[in-house]
Amino acid sequence: xxxxxxxxxxxxxxxxxxxxxxxxxxxxxxxxxxxxxxxxxxxxxxxxxxxxxxxxxxxxxxxxxxxxxxxxxxxxxxxxxxxxxxxxxxxxxxxxxxxxxxxxxxxxxxxxxxxxxxxxxxxxxxxxxxxxxxxxxxxxxxxxxxxxxxxxxxxxxxxxxxxxxxxxxxxxxxxxxxxxxxxxxxxxxxxxxxxxxxxxxxxxxxxxxxxxxxxxxxxxxxxxxxxxxxxxxxxxxxxxxxx
Amino acid sequence: xxxxxxxxxxxxxxxxxxxxxxxxxxxxxxxxxxxxxxxxxxxxxxxxxxxxxxxxxxxxxxxxxxxxxxxxxxxxxxxxxxxxxxxxxxxxxxxxxxxxxxxxxxxxxxxxxxxxxxxxxxxxxxxxxxxxxxxxxxxxxxxxxxxxxxxxxxxxxxxxxxxxxxxxxxxxxxxxxxxxxxxxxxxxxxxxxxxxxxxxxxxxxxxxxxxxxxxxxxxxxxxxxxxxxxxxxxxxxxxxxxxxxxxxxxxxxxxxxxxxxxxxxxxxxxxxxxxxxxxxxxxxxxxxxxxxxxxxxxxxxxxxxxxxxxxxxxxxxxxxxxxxxxxxxxxxxxxxxxxxxxxxxxxxxxxxxxxxxxxxxxxxxxxxxxxxxxxxxxxxxxxxxxxxxxxxxxxxxxxxxxxxxxxxxxxxxxxxxxxxxxxxxxxxxxxxxxxxxxxxxxxxxxxxxxxxxxxxxxxxxxxxxxxxxxxxxxxxxxxxxxxxxxxxxxxxxxxxxxxxxxxxxxxxxxxxxxxxxxxxxxxxxxxxxxxx
Numbered sequence: 018x019x020x021x022x023x024x025x026x027x028x029x030x031x032x033x034x035x036x037x038x039x040x041x042x043x044x045x046x047x048x049x050x051x052x053x054x055x056x057x058x059x060x061x062x063x064x065x066x067x068x069x070x071x072x073x074x075x076x077x078x079x080x081x082x083x084x085x086x087x088x089x090x091x092x093x094x095x096x097x098x099x100x101x102x103x104x105x106x107x108x109x110x111x112x113x114x115x116x117x118x119x120x121x122x123x124x125x126x127x128x129x130x131x132x133x134x135x136x137x138x139x140x141x142x143x144x145x146x147x148x149x150x151x152x153x154x155x156x157x158x159x160x161x162x163x164x165x166x167x168x169x170x171x172x173x174x175x176x177x178x179x180x181x182x183x184x185x186x187x188x189x190x191x192x193x194x195x196x197x198x199x200x201x202x203x204x205x206x207x208x209x210x211x212x213x214x215x216x217x218x219x220x221x222x223x224x225x226x227x228x229x230x231x232x233x234x235x236x237x238x239x240x241x242x243x244x245x246x247x248x249x250x251x252x253x254x255x256x257x258x259x260x
Numbered sequence: 261x262x263x264x265x266x267x268x269x270x271x272x273x274x275x276x277x278x279x280x281x282x283x284x285x286x287x288x289x290x291x292x293x294x295x296x297x298x299x300x301x302x303x304x305x306x307x308x309x310x311x312x313x314x315x316x317x318x319x320x321x322x323x324x325x326x327x328x329x330x331x332x333x334x335x336x337x338x339x340x341x342x343x344x345x346x347x348x349x350x351x352x353x354x355x356x357x358x359x360x361x362x363x364x365x366x367x368x369x370x371x372x373x374x375x376x377x378x379x380x381x382x383x384x385x386x387x388x389x390x391x392x393x394x395x396x397x398x399x400x401x402x403x404x405x406x407x408x409x410x411x412x413x414x415x416x417x418x419x420x421x422x423x424x425x426x427x428x429x430x431x432x433x434x435x436x437x438x439x440x441x442x443x444x445x446x447x448x449x450x451x452x453x454x455x456x457x458x459x460x461x462x463x464x465x466x467x468x469x470x471x472x473x474x475x476x477x478x479x480x481x482x483x484x485x486x487x488x489x490x491x492x493x494x495x496x497x498x499x500x501x502x503x504x505x506x507x508x509x510x511x512x513x514x515x516x517x518x519x520x521x522x523x524x525x526x527x528x529x530x531x532x533x534x535x536x537x538x539x540x541x542x543x544x545x546x547x548x549x550x551x552x553x554x555x556x557x558x559x560x561x562x563x564x565x566x567x568x569x570x571x572x573x574x575x576x577x578x579x580x581x582x583x584x585x586x587x588x589x590x591x592x593x594x595x596x597x598x599x600x601x602x603x604x605x606x607x608x609x610x611x612x613x614x615x616x617x618x619x620x621x622x623x624x625x626x627x628x629x630x631x632x633x634x635x636x637x638x639x640x641x642x643x644x645x646x647x648x649x650x651x652x653x654x655x656x657x658x659x660x661x662x663x664x665x666x667x668x669x670x671x672x673x674x675x676x677x678x679x680x681x682x683x684x685x686x687x688x689x690x691x692x693x694x695x696x697x698x699x700x701x702x703x704x705x706x707x708x709x710x711x712x713x714x715x716x717x718x719x720x721x722x723x724x725x726x727x728x729x730x731x732x733x734x735x736x737x738x739x740x741x742x743x744x745x746x747x748x749x750x751x752x753x754x755x756x757x758x759x760x761x762x763x764x765x766x767x768x769x770x771x772x773x774x775x776x777x778x779x780x781x782x783x784x785x786x787x788x789x790x791x792x
Contacts, residue, residue, distance in 0.1 A: 050739075054726070055736040060293070064501065070297045078298065106733055122357070122404060123355075123403075126357070128369045137363040147399070176403075194752065
């Protein structure tokens with residue numbers, strides 16, 4: 018069988034032959050590097066879907082190389098919206114800055130009485146391995162490179178609903194700009210997450226929490242009520258009053 | 261100048277960074293990948309602390325279990341320190357938001373943290389987060405580092421420590437992205453670079469990068485390594501892929517059975533005992549399987565969701581209905597950089613080592629499951645504090661760039677030279693030789709053969725080199741440097757194993773099946789001969 022890998026130096030796909038047996042993409046890449054082409058560049062770590070190092074796109078869809086079984090004719094490319102360093106190796110620093118901007122951490126600890134149900138509440142969200150698959154799949158980045166994005170917002174949600182968090186409002190305040198309202202709720206992130214996390218739902222929940230804190234959907238306000246036709250406010254209601 | 265330079269960004273490095281940063285010390289964490297990519301993410305089962313949340317437990321029992329499993333080779337004061345501080349480490353992890361699994365006991369704070377049974381433990385002592393304990397601790401530590409404005413330098417590969425007059429002055433790194441060789445000067449250095457399990461390439465649960473980079477750097481800088489022969493074999497890795505299936509699978513009630521469906525060992529014995537029992541089944545021509553079917557799908561998905569997924573993906577086995585084929589593979593390096601009770605490297609002042617790279621003498625001849633996450637967090641803090649204090653008292657002087665120039669020269673030479681041998685093949689060979697001859701059950705004939713093969717590989721090292729000559733993002737170069745580090749450490753393991761004519765913990769030798777305290781209740785320490 019053959020797979021095709023996008024090489025950065027030539028910006029063309031290079032075809033590699035593989036033995037006809039079941040194998041993970043990571044094993045295939047390692048095999049190619051060790052036996053055929055030592056210049057092929059990718060990153061990998063644990064082989065067990067937990068270190069988040071080896072995410073790539075296969076036939077346009079984000080996959081962990083260690084968890085994807087190679088098919089004849091597969092096209093392998095680097096993640097989207099990350100500067101390509103070489104071949105499948107990308108720079109993840111900018112993506113990781115979204116965690117800082119969203120202040121996705123425990124702000125003020127307060128002791129709480131947690132239960133099994135509380136554990137379950139954010140169990141899936143805390144399975145995140147920061148592989149950046151969701152970031153790569155998110156179409157918002159095509160128009161807004163400053164979007165906080167799925168993994169940062171999922172993490173913001175996880176902390177903001179932790180019973181030990183005494184200042185969730187601070188997180189909510191920090192995810193308004195280029196944050197919860199900029200998501201189109203297309204669900205591409207949810208589709209590609211290798212750990213079954215649903216950032217779309219987390220963002221929806223964060224919108225609810227934002228409204229509770231007095232924020233409104235700015236896009237809703239401008240699109241529905243902010244057009245010249247309505248700007249006079251002649252209908253007798255305030256467009257910012259909490260729709 | 262940086263006060264505390266931390267090399268390695270796993271759980272030990274991140275904890276050290278948080279502790280080091282207190283009182284306004286400047287801290288920089290340098291890693292060869294990104295902080296959350298580390299081996300810590302792979303720790304599954306749990307972290308020990310005698311909280312007594314599920315049945316009675318006491319710190320003294322934790323200490324006793326750990327000492328027993330160490331088979332006479334631990335420093336009891338270090339064990340006491342680690343175990344006694346475990347409950348407050350859990351309290352600290354609770355305070356930064358680690359999402360532990362919980363009990364419904366109407367308690368408050370850490371009283372609600374769930375605890376499970378692990379091998380060799382006299383109580384349900386391992387605090388956990390499903391079977392993602394390491395992942396969730398690591399990521400919470402990372403989030404907390406971002407909160408505390410810790411500086412990171414990603415994708416920088418450690419080349420050498422910079423030392424002058426027996427004191428550390430910094431380290432040299434290869435910037436993987438640009439290919440530039442840099443020297444970073446610091447008042448204190450903490451090595452948190454992980455273990456050397458990847459010498460057993462292809463026969464280890466470890467990530468590719470666990471090549472003992474920091475341990476080898478200490479050897480080259482004139483420091484010592486100790487207890488290198490003690491390599492833990494985890495009883496249950498997936499047969500085909502060597503991927504780890506957590507000990508908690510047995511802690512939760514899983515059985516080990518052979519091809520005849522018979523159980524052959526108490527599954528909750530320490531890892532060395534269980535690994536050897538499996539090995540002797542193999543010798544009888546039996547296969548060995550982990551059987552968790554009786555736990556039922558619901559409980560499996562609740563307690564071991566990651567394991568279920570990995571079995572399906574890599575072995576085409578559904579643990580709810582099928583047996584899981586397993587084999588023991590290299591899992592953890594008990595030995596490592598020889599440190600004193602301040603975690604300062606013996607022979608290099610101001611240089612500290614913590615986590616799997618370090619031999620803090622808490623695990624001795626065999627580590628208990630649940631004690632490594634405890635070590636990296638508890639001693640991570642200790643290393644951070646000690647390094648910070650050392651930095652406070654250190655006098656800044658001009659630091660030579662001799663090491664930097666030497667490393668630049670070496671890389672230039674490496675790029676220029678031709679090679680005839682593919683080192684990737686030798687990496688495979690080395691892993692296989694180590695698994696077969698320096699493995700679970702050893703003997704002096706096999707060990708000598710392994711040393712012979714190793715010497716031959718060592719001699720051919722000069723005929724190995726880079727196929728990829730790209731100056732930037734050259735992972736062929738990184739693979740080569742990692743393999744070279746593994747190769748440098750390999751003889752220290754074999755020679756210590758040859759010397760130790762006895763059986764103790766994870767080191768088991770045919771012909772010398774019992775413990776010989778008179779001759780061997782001691783640490784075997786190695787260092788490089790000084791070049792003339």
